[in-house]
Amino acid sequence: MKSDLRQTPGYCRPALGVDLLKKKKFIIGGAVLLLAIGFLAYRGFAGSAAYYYTVGELLSQGNALSGKVLRVNGQVLAGSVEQKPGNLDLKFTVTQSGQNLPVTYRGVVPDTFKPGGDIVVEGSLAPDGTFVAKTLMPKCPSKYLPVG
């Protein structure tokens, strides 16, 4: 069995004052740490917060959102996907309950991007009302779904 500190001869609890003094050091240390984490969280938040909308919510806001970093959730409209040969430009429409948002994107298209599939696009609204996506985040399906 283990020897318990309390049963060790000569052990006595430290006086309360000493207790508090010692605790104080650790409490101050912990508080500094928490503040530091909080500060980092704030800095990171300021740099990466994005408003999250569905297509309908976005369209109802009109031009108020132009220039802000946004994430928009919807489906890739089947038959809307256009990719010009010879470059990385992609055009498609994100749809949600009948409302459509035209999207342009330049870059590598993830394999999980599929017409009819759920998608989140991150980017911002251009003045002409198209959404310029910087990142495509299609949902990773766990199974085949028939194409609608």
Next chain:
Amino acid sequence: MTDIGYVLLVVALIAAVYSAIAFVIGRRQGKPALVESGRNAVLAVCGLLTLCVAALLYLILTHSFQVEYIASYSSRGLPLTYLLSSLWAGNEGSVLFWAWVLSILAAIMVVQKRDVGADLVPYAGAVTMLTETFFLVLLLFVANPFRLLPFTPPDGNGLNPLLQNPGMFFHPPFLLGGYVGFTIPFAFAVSALLSNRLGDEWLVVVRRWTLVAWIMLSIGNLFGGWWAYVELGWGGYFAWDPVENASFMPWLTATAFLHSMMMQRRRGILKVWNIVLIVATFALSILGTFLTRSGVLNSVHSFASSPLLGSMYLGFIAVTLFGSLYLLYLRFPDLRSEAEMESLVSRESTFLLNNLLLVGATFAILLGTFFPIISEAVRGVKVSVGPPFFNWVNGPIFLAVVLLAGVCTLIGWRRASLKNLRHNFLWPGIAGVVLAALLFALGVRRHPVALLAFTACGFVVFTIVSELLRAAGARHRIRGENILKASWGLVTANRPRYGGYLVHIGVVLMAIGIVGSQAFNVEREATLKPGESVTVNRYVVTYDSHDEYQTQNKSTYTAALTVSNGGHFLTRLAPQKYFYADTQQTVTEVAIRSTWAEDLYVIPVGTQDDGTATFKVIVNPLVKWLWTGGTILVLGGVVAFWPNRRKAAPAPARAQGEHDGT
């Protein structure tokens, strides 16, 4: 066969409920016969669920597509390995897999002979069987894998080709195994609270259980990252997606728990904290499943969602959390620390700091993950935070955690003397400074954060090596063994401690890989005619030719590339693109040339009729270190887990020596 499967589930549910009741009544009224009967019921649940899994497997292998689950996740053309993986590929199957693994762990738990903690088994068994009951209810009422379709389709939907990769074969079972594994330590913690046996017993019992779950969760996460890297073709391995965060959070709290349990065993402190940590780990494990399955957060991974399933998980998490916290509240007076933290400069302090940092990171990740929901509740707008948030918060935290892994080995328990510190830190400190100067001269100064991180990593390796050499040197002097034999003897004589060191080295290597690939990666996109090349860093990638052919269900495009360096031939690469016509699914096979220095990673983007092709070429430094570090981390965990061949030595006395754990 489906009826048999369903009946087996019903009987298993009855047995699980009976077992929980028998355990509780038997324990409360002191009737060993009843406890014994509960024990047998656990074995029965395990047997029944094993048969149930066998039945589902039989149905999968015989292509019984009338079963909805099998029609959704398998097909005739699927190779055997992926037929097997369809056992856990879908929602219903994964819940069954979870219940089955839990029943196996529960059976091992009740059968195990134990010198310590035998009195804790009945309540722990009851908690485990109640958890089992929850999953059996899910299986019977919400996620029945044996549900039949009204017709029999000629073929199943098959497994998404993206998931047909060895990484994806192993990722789900290990991840689930890890999640499930935390049930046992949680059950023992609750049992300790219920029976008011709040000493070290339960920690002695759960140490190895926690390690097993931790190892499985580590393997699961590593396979997930590796799969994303080689299969998904975006050149990354972790994206701070909600579901990825969900599997990372219990890993963090479990890591904290593995450290803080040593504090209680050695010094009798942090008793409440330990219980909170294991409860949190268990709740976060369930939360992981909930996030994956409920679709409440928009994740790239959230699968077929069911609101009922989601609310049941949420209810279970709530019961778990409030139940255990209420118990904790009742027992609070009995959980007083037996000692005080004595000095800020002591191993206890480093452990405490490590715990605060790991839990702080978990908290920040939790906050970031749920931010859309929180902000919608508070301000009415959904605001989500992206990877920069997580990197900002976690980068410094993990740097500090890595540094602590080195510092803690050099600081003694209780109170370290200044002389001692100077002696222990001298050589690793000097080596760290030399390394920093070297890296600076080599040009890492372009990126001060990386310079700092690499130096910290080097310092940690130096401390661990110097510590090992010091101990081996002592053994060499005393026993006359040569250094190698002495080191080996040390490691085998104290596996928990040196296994822990090995894990630390693994973490350091992973950190080097992560920092290297994040800070120094170079990307270039190029559209090439056959014969043209693109230069990225020192690599010249030439597009030689391409090959296209059509088979029954897919068309395959293969590009032939030659990689050279200053006219020096290095290798040929053949990235591919498949297109499955029936499902409109594109699968990109990236080509990777991996060395210790860096990965050359080529993504085929697209082709045109005139013969040109577009590629994205990425140079990802040090990625191999990440996978190697991960392997070492798992090996270290196994070393720490490995039982001592000799009869277990008596546990070390508190606050003496430092020959157990790290």
